[in-house]
Amino acid sequence: xxxxxxxxxxxxxxxxxxxxxxxxxxxxxxxxxxxxxxxxxxxxxxxxxxxxxxxxxxxxxxxxxxxxxxxxxxxxxxxxxxxxxxxxxxxxxxxxxxxxxxxxxxxxxxxxxxxxxxxxxxxxxxxxxxxxxxxxxxxxxxxxxxxxxxxxxxxxxxxxxxxxxxxxxxxxxxxxxxxxxxxxxxxxxxxxxxxxxxxxxxxxxxxxxxxxxxxxxxxxxxxxxxxxxxxxxxxxxxxxxxxxxxxxxxxxxxxxxxxxxxxxxxxxxxxxxxxxxxxxxxxxxxxxxxxxxxxxxxxxxxxxxxxxxxxxxxxxxxxxxxxxxxxxxxxxxxxxxxxxxxxxxxxxxxxxxxxxxxxxxxxxxxxxxxxxxxxxxxxxxxxxxxxxxxxxxxxxxxxxxxxxxxxxxxxxxxxxxxxxxxxxxxxxxxxxxxxxxxxxxxxxxxxxxxxxxxxxxxxxxxxxxxxxxxxxxxxxxxxxxxxxxxxxxxxxxxxxxxxxxxxxxxxxxxxxxxxxxxxxxxxxxxxxxxxxxxxxxxxxxxxxxxxxxxxxxxxxxxxxxxxxxxxxxxxxxxxxxxxxxxxxxxxxxxxxxxxxxxxxxxxxxxxxxxxxxxxxxxxxxxxxxxxxxxxxxxxxxxxxxxxxxxxxxxxxxxxxxxxxxxxxxxxxxxxxxxxxxxxxxxxxxxxxxxxxxxxxxxxxxxxxxxxxxxxxxxxx
Numbered sequence: 170x171x172x173x174x175x176x177x178x179x180x181x182x183x184x185x186x187x188x189x190x191x192x193x194x195x196x197x198x199x200x201x202x203x204x205x206x207x208x209x210x211x212x213x214x215x216x217x218x219x220x221x222x223x224x225x226x227x228x229x230x231x232x233x234x235x236x237x238x239x240x241x242x243x244x245x246x247x248x249x250x251x252x253x254x255x256x257x258x259x260x261x262x263x264x265x266x267x268x269x270x271x272x273x274x275x276x277x278x279x280x281x282x283x284x285x286x287x288x289x290x291x292x293x294x295x296x297x298x299x300x301x302x303x304x305x306x307x308x309x310x311x312x313x314x315x316x317x318x319x320x321x322x323x324x325x326x327x328x329x330x331x332x333x334x335x336x337x338x339x340x341x342x343x344x345x346x347x348x349x350x351x352x353x354x355x356x357x358x359x360x361x362x363x364x365x366x367x368x369x370x371x372x373x374x375x376x377x378x379x380x381x382x383x384x385x386x387x388x389x390x391x392x393x394x395x396x397x398x399x400x401x402x403x404x405x406x407x408x409x410x411x412x413x414x415x416x417x418x419x420x421x422x423x424x425x426x427x428x429x430x431x432x433x434x435x436x437x438x439x440x441x442x443x444x445x446x447x448x449x450x451x452x453x454x455x456x457x458x459x460x461x462x463x464x465x466x467x468x469x470x471x472x473x474x475x476x477x478x479x480x481x482x483x484x485x486x487x488x489x490x491x492x493x494x495x496x497x498x499x500x501x502x503x504x505x506x507x508x509x510x511x512x513x514x515x516x517x518x519x520x521x522x523x524x525x526x527x528x529x530x531x532x533x534x535x536x537x538x539x540x541x542x543x544x545x546x547x548x549x550x551x552x553x554x555x556x557x558x559x560x561x562x563x564x565x566x567x568x569x570x571x572x573x574x575x576x577x578x579x580x581x582x583x584x585x586x587x588x589x590x591x592x593x594x595x596x597x598x599x600x601x602x603x604x605x606x607x608x609x610x611x612x613x614x615x616x617x618x619x620x621x622x623x624x625x626x627x628x629x630x631x632x633x634x635x636x637x638x639x640x641x642x643x644x645x646x647x648x649x650x651x652x653x654x655x656x657x658x659x660x661x662x663x664x665x666x667x668x669x670x671x672x673x674x675x676x677x678x679x680x681x682x683x684x685x686x687x688x689x690x691x692x693x694x695x696x697x698x699x700x701x702x703x704x705x706x707x708x709x710x711x712x713x714x715x716x717x718x719x720x721x722x723x724x725x726x727x728x729x730x731x732x733x734x735x736x737x738x739x740x741x742x743x744x745x746x747x748x749x750x751x752x753x754x755x756x757x758x759x760x761x762x763x764x765x766x767x768x769x770x771x772x773x774x775x776x777x778x779x780x781x782x783x784x785x786x787x788x789x790x791x792x793x794x795x796x797x798x799x800x801x802x803x804x805x806x807x808x809x810x811x812x813x814x815x816x817x818x819x820x821x822x823x824x825x826x827x828x829x830x831x832x833x834x835x836x837x838x839x840x841x842x843x844x845x846x847x848x849x850x851x852x853x854x855x856x857x858x859x860x861x862x863x864x865x866x867x868x869x870x871x872x873x874x875x876x877x878x879x880x881x882x883x884x885x
Contacts, residue, residue, distance in 0.1 A: 190749035191780040195234045196525050196533040198775030199467040200487045205458035206248045209268045213244040213253050216755045216774040220268050229485045231532045235271045237261050245288040252293045254283025262310045277313040279303050285327040294335050296325035304352045316352040329372040336377050338370040346394045361397045363387050369413035380411035380423050388437045401438040417457040424455040429464050429474050446479045448472050486535035494770045495550045496763040500527050505545040539575040546587040556597045558587030566614040578614040583607050589631040600629035606641050608656045623659040631673040642671035650698045665701040675718035680740050684713035690725055704741050719762040726760040804882035807853030811868050817844045822871040
């Protein structure tokens with residue numbers, strides 16, 4: 170075995186001329202909040218506005234999804250406008266007069282951590298977790314302006330509006346009462362401490378109803394806003410942690426980690442529990458409309474509960490936090506997602522398998538959910554068999570032949586920290602971040618068992634098998650080439666060091682394509698198993714997390730940088746064909762090409778479906794970018810001339826680097842050069858005038874058209 174340290178042999182760039190990819194549909198992730206108007210339910214879901222249509226006696230259906238910048242956490246509507254608070258982005262204003270075609274109008278950048286929002290009389294009131302209360306004037310919805318704001322103690326989580334007052338649940342600072350009769354100068358006029366952290370508030374004059382940690386409900390007399398008084402309270406350890414509250418008639422409804430809890434408040438001084446409806450997920454908000462209480466659950470979707478009977482009458486499943494997505498042959502997408510929650514409602518781990526139906530790709534539906542015991546980390550599917558590898562090292566084999574009837578066939582314990590799995594025939598190859606490469610026999614799905622393993626330094630993050638060779642990235646700085654001809658005794662053939670985290674890998678035609686975080690996409694020649702060598706580095710704007718290879722199409726999930734499609738018409742020199750720029754805070758982490766559809770998982774933002782039609786463009790290479798046409802002499806001793814051609818006047822940067830990526834000499838730094846041929850000399854010295862030793866150096870040209878690099882051999 171020979172270890173090769175990777176040097177930058179060629180560095181390419183993501184072209185700015187790539188065509189955009191088309192978004193077909195979205196299966197939303199977490200549902201944080203909901204507002205109901207008539208038969209329409211408007212949800213703050215993942216990274217956008219989800220519009221559902223309520224149906225009598227049936228589950229609501231998705232009729233629209235509008236991606237928005239930032240992770241949305243709260244929503245309110247008056248039927249014509251919907252306003253959504255998005256972390257790190259502000260307040261979005263959306264025209265929902267046609268609920269099936271919501272239109273983004275504007276964004277107000279004032280509140281950055283909005284947790285609750287109320288729309289009333291042309292004003293939006295926002296409880297910002299870190300900065301207090303904001304009042305936004307929506308007189309012109311296309312140009313919202315900050316009317317006023319008020320810094321508040323604690324961490325405001327919820328608010329209610331009544332007349333000239335806003336009531337703010339400010340966690341450790343209790344209930345705060347603010348006079349907003351002059352929106353430009355909101356003024357706090359009253360407050361009262363609460364036993365437990367004040368999480369949610371609802372108002373039905375003359376009382377405010379507050380839910381707090383410690384399983385508490387407080388009834389507060391607000392008839393004198395400057396001097397609120399707690400007149401009744403109730404505590405129950407059966408509720409779990411309370412997050413939000415809504416009031417209708419003589420009942421209060423609390424969204425808690427146990428589900429939906431109903432309390433009789435006919436006698437405000439003596440609130441009494443009625444019952445609890447157990448629900449799945451992490452229950453953030455509750456709103457009441459007609460005969461139903463709607464509970465939004467970050468990891469369980471949206472539940473409709475009959476207010477009187479406390480039974481679930483409707484359920485819209487959302488995907489919560491999702492991981493890998495695999496298209497199954499019968500038109501379903503199998504998605505790892507969902508969370509188990511502890512007694513306080515805090516998520517513990519990804520623990521489920523969703524079946525997402527694609528009867529209408531524009532509105533994919535999570536039709537079924539199969540719960541797993543532990544955090545699911547990786548999955549692969551072959552025919553009717555799925556193999557899931559969880560975070561705690563368990564391998565599960567599942568029968569996925571029938572929609573809605575997924576069942577476990579067998580399981581075995583391998584090692585900790587599952588990261589990736591690939592099915593090849595009767596074997597499953599698994600990457601473990603703590604255990605390296607593991608190989609399991611799944612010929613009898615009812616009795617899977619490990620037959621071989623090979624420990625790798627810092628474990629393993631991904632595996633791709635071609636023939637009798639497994640290519641394993643370790644998640645840090647290495648690529649292993651491993652002989653698996655005898656799966657019971659895998660042997661390392663070659664090893665290469667990568668310049669950054671090696672997250673994922675795809676191999677074809679003697680080349681390996683590695684998603685390498687900040688280093689972008691790496692292309693390595695692995696035709697000689699003993700000596701893998703880097704041949705190209707493609708800069709990507711985000712962090713490359715995943716790659717998928719289909720025919721001559723290469724996809725990169727690039728985190729905040731979006732999703733990129735590269736052509737492999739020239740396999741060693743991928744060029745960008747198309748890109749999908751994701752909404753802000755939506756970070757693709759997994760991508761899979763299924764031909765007519767491309768599946769992209771984005772964590773809490775959900776599952777995005779892109780059109781695969783644009784992939785045909787890979788057969789039409791773009792016009793070559795300006796390139797260094799000569800480095801002569803090369804090798805040089807010590808001087809050489811670097812020549813390049815520009816199609817038009819442009820800003821040009823030309824630098825010389827050593828193999829470690831350090832700048833040796835800057836010949837041009839963003840200077841304007843005219844169209845035509847240019848030549849610059851390098852005398853073999855650095856910027857300080859010192860002679861550089863013999864070795865390989867890299868000449869790198871940067872223009873608005875892209876980046877081109879060539880190696881220079883200096884011989885003294």
